[in-house]
Amino acid sequence: MRRAALVLVPLLVVTGLVAAAPAAVAQHPGANGVITNIEGFVWSGTFAPDGTERACCGVQGDPESALPSIAPEEAIWGPDGRTVAVVGEWVNDPTNAGLEILVYDVVDDEIRSIGTADDSRPDFSPDGSQLVISRGGDLMIVDVASGAPVRQLTSTPGVDEVDPSWSPDGGSIAFATAAGVSVLPAAGGPSAPLVDAAAEPQYSGDGAHLAYLVGTQLWVSDADGTSAVDTGIRATEYTWSPDSTRFAVVIDSAEMGEEWQSAETWVTSIDGQPLSASPANGSASASSWSWQPVQAPEPGVVAPTSGVSGAASAFSRSSTLTVRWTASDLVSPVTSTDVRYRRASALGGPYTSYRWWINRTTTRLATLDAVPGYRYCFSSRARNEAGAVSAWSEEKCTTVPFDDRQLTARGDWVRVSREGFLRGTASRTTDQWASLSTAPGYVREVGVIASTGPNGGRVAVLVGSHRIGTISLYSATAKDRTVLMLPRLAKGRYGSVRLVVLTSGRTVRIDGLATSAR
Structure with a gap:
């Protein structure tokens, strides 16, 4: 040259x-x-x-x-x-x-x-x-x-x-x-x-x-x-x-x-x-x-967009999670989508690696049989006819409360089976000082999935030895699967989460215990 x-x-x-x-x-x-x-x-x-x-x-x-x-x-x-x-x-x-x-x-x-x-x-x-x-x-x-x-x-x-x-x-x-x-x-x-x-x-x-x-x-x-x-x-x-x-x-x-x-x-x-x-x-x-x-930039293949629209509530009342997602592209038709998730214990700890759940589907809805006591986070991506693949969408997360059968029971509890309860069962007592507890963990939010009614009792919520609040199960009419959450803690606490019955002779029926470490 x-x-x-x-x-x-x-x-x-x-x-x-x-x-x-x-x-x-x-x-x-x-x-x-x-x-x-x-x-x-x-x-x-x-x-x-x-x-x-x-x-x-x-x-x-x-x-x-x-x-x-x-x-x-x-x-x-x-x-x-x-x-x-x-x-x-x-x-x-x-x-x-x-x-x-x-x-x-x-x-x-x-x-x-x-x-x-x-x-x-x-x-x-x-x-x-x-x-x-x-x-x-x-x-x-x-x-x-x-x-x-x-x-x-x-x-x-x-x-x-x-x-x-x-x-x-x-x-x-x-x-x-x-x-x-x-x-x-x-x-x-x-x-x-x-x-x-x-x-x-x-x-x-x-x-x-x-x-x-x-x-x-x-x-x-x-x-x-x-x-x-x-x-x-x-x-x-x-x-x-x-x-x-x-x-x-x-x-x-x-x-x-x-x-x-x-x-x-x-x-x-x-x-x-x-x-x-x-x-x-x-x-x-x-x-x-x-x-x-x-020279103008090469006409880029515009990537589609995707997002998870279901699984958006903080806590689910069922362990069967219905997840919906979206995908759109104004330039090239969307041909398929992928959905992945990761999970972590509701009592804290690291997330698992992402698990590839759905691959190259043309549907926009699916259900997952989730494990109670875990927080699940879903994200999606889409590909279009031109071959472009979007980035993974922002995650949408939901926590499946602990099932009553996962909790350690003290006192006189009776297990009740009914369709619609979390995993089909709930635990019932009228015994003062009866309790249900988890393993030790880190929490910022605590609540229950419970039945309420005119004869509903009250339970104290403790993390370790610290009482963080009281939940009343009274309501004018009977209702099952009601989510009752305490205010979010200003800072997280570590310890076993315990529900202690404060009333005697009033019904306390617990379907699940909702906790969140995040």
């Missing part, structure tokens, strides 16, 4: 506007960047599309210097917005081979030669991997990375084919000869005349139109050359904007109306209406105008 010490110095100003971009998938994707040209053998950014001048232009190289530099003739931006193909000549270099194709990376500030070329505007393939060039008067496709010939397109002694333009769909290449504009297949094959007596063809970035000059008049047609319209622009040079909505043109203002005076370089709509201008500064003598595509 050869690198010029003073090559294309003005581009250093432009590089601040260019970020490393992904490979292009269309000829000129993205937004409109800077407009560039060659003037006095200087390739540089000259002005922004709004007419703002850029102080970036100067003498290219020192003629007296022994260091090599580049005298460019033609230049065009690649579809990635960071690569420029330059037809230029090495100056002050004893190995000078004449005009060459030079590929310049404005981000890495590196330039390399990939072979000889004519003084003719080249063009990139839609993916930026190849160039169509004129060499010896014929058209040829070369590999950008190596310069190796890919395909000889024409072989016409005595006829020069110049200024090729590659269609954004990759299928065709338009070019100019002395007779006019023709087109040929990019894969190789015979050419066909397209527009007589025309020159400098350029496809629009969206592939819908073809522009060309007839004399000094700028014309626009459909891509196949039909429905041609004279824009009314008398141009000596022009270039499409990357978004295909406008032109940058160089005009001879002396020949135009008053609205064109005091400027030589204009940005116009494709029907010739002036939009903005750059003050007259010698631009009419410039050549090889090109408009940089500012």
Whole structure:
């Protein structure tokens, strides 16, 4: 690789506007960047599309210097917005081979030669991997990375084919000869005349139109050359904007109306209406105008969203947990979802690792037979038709209270079986000082699942030896599976949780003991 010490110095100003971009998938994707040209053998950014001048232009190289530099003739931006193909000549270099194709990376500030070329505007393939060039008067496709010939397109002694333009769909290449504009297949094959007596063809970035000059008049047609319209622009040079909505043109203002005076370089709509201008500064003598595509990010595959909508209550009154989850995507249909959970003891301690519960389901509801005395936390994720997978959703957690049969009973308790009770049973007593207790643990919240009614008694709640509150089981009407929680403790306490009956002769029926360490 050869690198010029003073090559294309003005581009250093432009590089601040260019970020490393992904490979292009269309000829000129993205937004409109800077407009560039060659003037006095200087390739540089000259002005922004709004007419703002850029102080970036100067003498290219020192003629007296022994260091090599580049005298460019033609230049065009690649579809990635960071690569420029330059037809230029090495100056002050004893190995000078004449005009060459030079590929310049404005981000890495590196330039390399990939072979000889004519003084003719080249063009990139839609993916930026190849160039169509004129060499010896014929058209040829070369590999950008190596310069190796890919395909000889024409072989016409005595006829020069110049200024090729590659269609954004990759299928065709338009070019100019002395007779006019023709087109040929990019894969190789015979050419066909397209527009007589025309020159400098350029496809629009969206592939819908073809522009060309007839004399000094700028014309626009459909891509196949039909429905041609004279824009009314008398141009000596022009270039499409990357978004295909406008032109940058160089005009001879002396020949135009008053609205064109005091400027030589204009940005116009494709029907010739002036939009903005750059003050007259010698631009009419410039050549090889090109408009940089500012590469937009690759269209990301938008991930779907998912979330758990069930299992949201702090405590469940059943050990069968019904879990619902959602999944949506405004861009690509959701094809499946996954659900996982982890659990921890209701008396504290670490969570287990995540357990993969449901894999690639199309349903949105499932039930889990949970173990009483544990806190369960569920999360979900979704995948869409495009293959994107969402992040795991925020967790939704619920605690399954301890079943009465898991508690240590002291005093005269009777076990009652009934459908609807937690695990089908409850413990009942009318005995004062009877108690139910857990193993030692850490708690911030305590409550009961119990039956209430007109004859309901009262129980004290202790953690260790500390009484944290009293729960009354009185209600005007009888109810089962009522959740009665004490206020959350200001700070956690460690110890065995005990329910101690304070009343005598009144019914205390406990279905479960709800605790939370978090």
